[in-house]
Amino acid sequence: MDFLKMTASNANTSYKTSMTVADLEKFMLTGKAEPGSEGQVMHLIDETPTSMVAGAVDQLATKKNIDAQVIWKNLAQVAIEIKSPNKFWDAVG
DSSP: OOHHHHHHHHHTTTOSSOOOHHHHHHHHHHSOOOTTOHHHHHHHHHTSOHHHHHHHHHHHHHHHTOOHHHHHHHHHHHHHHTTOOOTHHHHHO
């Protein structure tokens, strides 16, 4: 199952421009969104099912041979920055 592709697709719901899988990977690895993808980032953090995010985190960590915790911390930091109402991120950060 390609969680990165599914997560990018989910984040693109209702937006004119699309976040590619490569954009998603870069965002997850750096915590920095490409200009124009702010809506997708908010959707990812606030509305994407945590099971889908977890699958994408694990897949990317394996692909890049890094500790998944690095990615989780990046995402949690973004959640703080955008003042996400999703309480899941409080436990991660």
